[in-house]
Amino acid sequence: MNYSGKINKEALTNLEGSLGYVFKNEQIQMIVGANVNEAYNDFLEVSGYDDKNPRKKEALEEAQDQKRNFKYYVDLVGGFFAELFMPIVPALITGGVILAANNLLINYFNVSPESGTAQIILAIFSAAFSMLPIYLGYTTARKLKLSPILGAFLGAILVNPSISAVEGLDFLGIPVTTVDYGGSVLPVILGVLFMYYVDKILDKLIPEFIKYFLKPFLTMLIVVPFTLILFGPIGTILSQYVGNGITWLMSNAGFIALPILSALYPYMVMLGLDKAIMPIGFQAVETLGYDPVVVVIGFISNLCIGASALAVSRFVKENKEKSGAYFSFGLTGVFGITEPAFYGALIGRPKALIGTAIGAISGGIFAAIFALKSFVMGGAPGLFTLLFFLDPDGSMSNMIIALLTGAISIAVSFFATTFILRYDKKRNEAHTLSNEAVLDNEQQTGR
The missing domain is CATH 1.20.1310 (5 helical Cullin repeat like)
Structure with missing residues (x-):
């Protein structure tokens, strides 16, 4: 149903304290500007909304009569990745700027790459980018309504020095492809997506009285080998295709x-x-x-x-x-x-x-x-x-x-x-x- 005809556009346009509005996905999004924090706090006070325990959106989304056309799937994909990356953006900006500053100090201000200053700066960068699978594991699991800690746990396993970029590994005799997971994106996302289905199956099979202890254990026991043996190589191959595709695009078009x-x-x-x-x-x-x-x-x-x-x-x-x-x-x-x-x-x-x-x-x-x-x-x-x-x-x-x-x-x-x-x-x-x-x-x- 199209609700745009029911909006009093003139009233919204001239609303005091507002700089305009956007009607998107059957929602009115008001543009507040610099006073957004004050407006948000006023909203919490008036509405009684608990920002620490937000209401679930499933019922509202199911009630909306949306046509599953191309725009629907574009919004779906865009919204999914937005929820994965947006919480991480401050860390990425900080890590990126500080790495660039480190390059500036080393090349133009005679700071030694072996100095404590350079090492600390690189540690900040590494925490932002090399540990990216941990953050993505957390946000992906949260998006899929899984335990976010298990998603971060999977990411931490991937970047562990005993696994990342280590040659000659195997699991129960099955060889594990050597992959450097530091800064990788696809393997942990694929792993958590697989975790979602494993979690659903185990939730039905495991008795309630031992679920709290047994389900996380079995989940990780199944998901980790699959991620290392299957999703790691798939992510690496896709990464190579992406790199080759970008090189071709910029060279030819x-x-x-x-x-x-x-x-x-x-x-x-x-x-x-x-x-x-x-x-x-x-x-x-x-x-x-x-x-x-x-x-x-x-x-x-x-x-x-x-x-x-x-x-x-x-x-x-x-x-x-x-x-x-x-x-x-x-x-x-x-x-x-x-x-x-x-x-x-x-x-x-x-x-x-x-x-x-x-x-x-x-x-x-x-x-x-x-x-x-x-x-x-x-x-x-x-x-x-x-x-x-x-x-x-x-x-x-x-x-x-x-x-x-x-x-x-x-x-x-x-x-x-x-x-x-x-x-x-x-x-x-x-x-x-x-x-x-x-x-x-x-x-x-x-x-």
């Missing part, structure tokens, strides 16, 4: 693909697909040593969204409250957090998004010509994560390309959006004057 993907990236974020393609970036860094696609298109797109929001803030400068909010949205956008800018300043102004797309295409073409690449995979790419583009060997060529790409993206988006909005305003004013002149002429003729 990068000039076309990169600008188009950069322009489409905001809508991928809106659909949740930006999280769905994060595994591609991780696999690229793992197999190629760099990511030429995922972080690059996110970097270009986020800068363009922020720049367009800054242009909108100047366009509505008569309204100081909105102008200030949009300026804040624009700044956070160029630093990597684009949801406020996209939903608050741009989505209600489709013509402004044309300026965003022009900037993204321009930046994407430049990045494709000069083969921009990110040496660290992480979330929320923007000016804050600029060090992701610093080559580990200390050379500055790729960083210079990133700076020029960023400058082109910001400048083109800002000026294109400004031009489009001004042109549209002048055209509307001219149209209004023309209509008034016609009306005045008709009135005089009638006299």
Whole structure:
């Protein structure tokens, strides 16, 4: 059932304290802006909702009459990966930036790689990326309504030094393929998905009075060997295919693909697909040593969204409250957090998004010509994560390309959006004057 016709759009648009709204998946999502924490706390107080024991969504989801079309499955995949990766993003950003800072210190500030400073910094990076299977095991199990600790337990087993990258292992005489699980994505996700079905079967078979002790034991006894023998090699093979596919794409169609993907990236974020393609970036860094696609298109797109929001803030400068909010949205956008800018300043102004797309295409073409690449995979790419583009060997060529790409993206988006909005305003004013002149002429003729 379509509920959009029952929404009082004018009331929502002019609601005090709100900067707009989005109607998505039969939900009204209000854009609050900088005061979101205060609004959330007020909601908890008024509604009595317990944020530490959230109500389950299954009944609501089953009640919704959704057509299982292509969009349904796109939302399903995007939502699944979003719930896996979003909780991990702060750790990934921290680990990525600190690794880039370590490369900077070693190459330009004479810090020894063997020094305690470098070792501690690398330990922070390793905790973020090498231990990624532990975090993904936890979030995947939580998403599937399993015990999150068992998911993290599986991830910890995979990165254990006795298993990860160890040669000559076998289980009951079955050889175990040598796989380096540090920073891997697919094996632990496949393992936890398998755990979901094992858990269901054991839940029916094991008597209630011994379930608490026996079910976790049998679950791990079954899942771990399958993961090591089957899912580890499958994940490795898929990783190689992903790496080869990305190399082929950028070698043969990068000039076309990169600008188009950069322009489409905001809508991928809106659909949740930006999280769905994060595994591609991780696999690229793992197999190629760099990511030429995922972080690059996110970097270009986020800068363009922020720049367009800054242009909108100047366009509505008569309204100081909105102008200030949009300026804040624009700044956070160029630093990597684009949801406020996209939903608050741009989505209600489709013509402004044309300026965003022009900037993204321009930046994407430049990045494709000069083969921009990110040496660290992480979330929320923007000016804050600029060090992701610093080559580990200390050379500055790729960083210079990133700076020029960023400058082109910001400048083109800002000026294109400004031009489009001004042109549209002048055209509307001219149209209004023309209509008034016609009306005045008709009135005089009638006299």
